Amino acid sequence: MLNCCLAVMPFCTQVTQDMSAASFEWLALAVHPTRLVLLIGWFYLCMYCVLWIQANEAIPDFYKAPAGLLTLVTGPMLPLVLIIIAAVQRSRQSQRGLLESLVEQLRGAFVDVHASQTAYQEEGAALQLVGPSGQTLDEIYGHGEAKRENAKILDLTETIVADAIQQRASDILIDPRDESSYTIRLRVDGLVRTVKELQVDPCRAVINSVKVVSGMDIAERRRPQDGAFLARQGDAVYSFRVASAGALNGEKLSIRILNKNASASTLSDLGMTPKEVGVINKVVQKPSGMILICGPTGSGKTTTMYAMLNAIDRFERNTVTVEDPVEAVLPETSQIEVNPRADITFAKTLRSVVRQDPDVICVGEIRDEETAETALRAAQTGHLVMSTLHCDNSASAIIRLLDLGVSPLLLSTGLNLVISQRLLRRLCPRCKMPAELSESQIAQLRRKRIEFAGIQEPGQCKYCDQTGYFERTVVCDLLPIDSRMKTQLVEDRTFLAYLKAEGAKKSHANLRKQAMKKVVAGITSLEELKRVIG
Ligand SMILES: [Zn+2]
Structure with missing residues (x-):
């Protein structure tokens, strides 16, 4: 036995040596x-x-x-x-x-x-709703029995908010549908879609929980109220504005989700061409003058205004905004919110802002003569002023200001640029496909000498929630107020008649041309162009 072991041992040692050499070699290789x-x-x-x-x-x-x-x-x-x-x-x-x-x-x-x-x-990451006082929804509802009773409702509220964030919604709209039910709708890329229907009792409880976390009075169901809350999800923080009002069959609630990316977005991010960005930047870098952005509701006017503010060095140029309501938080900017119900109007706030003599003033919207005049005077006296006006095109913006009672002289000295714009939904990059055009469409495109090979149409996929579109792009018509036009505004009486008759048509045609370029490039579709611009 011993002999046998002694005979085997050298062999074993040899094998062990070989193995360790091999593993060393392998280790050296690795x-x-x-x-x-x-x-x-x-x-x-x-x-x-x-x-x-x-x-x-x-x-x-x-x-x-x-x-x-x-x-x-x-x-x-x-x-x-x-x-x-x-x-x-x-x-x-x-x-x-x-x-x-x-x-x-x-x-x-x-x-x-x-x-x-x-x-x-x-x-x-779980979503947590936080009120203006810093208390979370769970803390407000307390612990123990009361919390357990409310747990389902709080979960439902958080789910509704989390779904809206996930679907990139800009608004959550909760409205009574009839006596027994409510609808919950989301606005995504400018269009509203119904996502849920709820019975009266749970929905009222959801409305109450939102009102509680927004610091609103839950006993008041008829008079309009405003509030705000935050939602935390992991490292991300989202801001919400809430407005409630009495409606037929109950109470309606609209929750606006503030744009998280507004403080970083640039004009090119919005979809403007390098040429357009160049024209706007030239005016934005001037020390004074007014830039007016016009378009219908939901045409992205405020977003463009924020993007222009982002082109400004706000460390160097003292910037103040007057808004109703504040739609995004901008760093290095004083943002003032007007409240017409408390008699804090655009005109009054603007007057006090001008007295503080900032370099750049942003006026959320021009709605009356006083605001228009104060803003234009500020633009005339060494301030860069940006504002929006609710109207269809650049030409009608000028006519509208004159109709408000602004003198042509003030307008011509203050106004530097009018931007008229629309938002078109971008085709979903995952499911868009070459468009099948009808013969009449092809004939029409050929007549206009438009290259149609790149035209795409929407498909359906999970990424875009079966809508075929994902996010939006801006198209705009720029009207720089040059020295010739300034003279015409003051001296030429026929110029206004020309603006009324031809200006609107020209502005519309230009918007259509810019949109068509995006259709040809496969960014948006023909039907989207028709829906938004006509
Ligand atoms: Zn898709």
């Missing part, structure tokens, strides 16, 4: 810097592919786990095969080049993974 980087890169690529498999809507849930495991072993082979198949299918459907479809699919894959990760992070 630690080799280039190989190590490649190894880590490969590992990350595999993990990315697994994430893509999990986010891919085309793979049934049942196959996702085995496909993920397979990908861990085979690397990016499976995702590549799937992407190539999808690209071939897409290129056949759209009669486009295979390479173009392939690039589109690959880009889509990156967006898929990113979107699923963001959604995961947002879903992971």
Whole structure:
């Protein structure tokens, strides 16, 4: 036995030595810097592919786990095969080049993974509503028995708010539908859609919980009230403005979600062309003069005003805004909110602001003669003034100001630029497809010498909530008030008649032209152009 062991021992030692030499060699290979980087890169690529498999809507849930495991072993082979198949299918459907479809699919894959990760992070973090006093909704409702009774309602309120954030809504509208039910609607990309119907009792409780967290009086159901609250989700903070008023069959509530990105968005982000940005920036950098933005309700006037403010160095130029209500929080800016009900009007606030002598003044909206005159006088006396006017086009903005009672001389010396604008919904980048145009459409486009090969139409997918559109882009008509026009305004009596007759048509035609450029580029669709501009 002993002999046997002694005979085997040298062999064992040899094997152990071989093994340790091999593992050292393997370790040396793995630690080799280039190989190590490649190894880590490969590992990350595999993990990315697994994430893509999990986010891919085309793979049934049942196959996702085995496909993920397979990908861990085979690397990016499976995702590549799937992407190539999808690209071939897409290129056949759209009669486009295979390479173009392939690039589109690959880009889509990156967006898929990113979107699923963001959604995961947002879903992971619980939403918490916080009132003006800093108390959370849970704290306001207290603990113990009372809280347990209310827990369902508080969850429902938080779900409604979280859904609105997730769907990129700008407003949540809660209205009584009839005596027994309420509807909850969201405004997304400017259009309202119904998302829920609730029975009277739970909905009243939801309304009360929103009013409580917004610091409003829940006993008052008829007279209009205003309030505000915040929502925290992970690191993100969202601000909300609430307005309540009595309505037929109950009480209505509208909740505006303030634009979180307004303090960072630029004119190009909004969709303006480099040429348009150049014209606007030239006027914005002047020390004085007025810039007027016009368009109907919901045409993004305030957003453009904020983007212009972002083009200004607000550390150097003292900036004050007068708004009703404040629609986004801007750093390094004094934002004053008017309250006509408490007799704090635009005109009064503006007068006191001008006395403080800031460099840049933003007036939320011109509604009356006094505001128009004060703003134009400020623009004339060394302040850069920006404001909005509710009207259809640039020409009618000038006529409207004159109709308000502003003198042509004041207008010509104060006004520098009029921007007329509209918002068009952008086609969803994930499901848009080449448009099938009718023969009459093609004939019409040919007549106007418009290149129609790039025109796209909306599809349907989960990313855009089956609407075919995702976010919006601005189209605008710029009317710089140059020295010739200034003289015409004061001296030429026929100029106003010309503006009335021709100006509006020209402005509309220009808006249409700018929008058509975006249709041809596949950014928006023909039907969206027709809906917004006509
Ligand atoms: Zn889509």
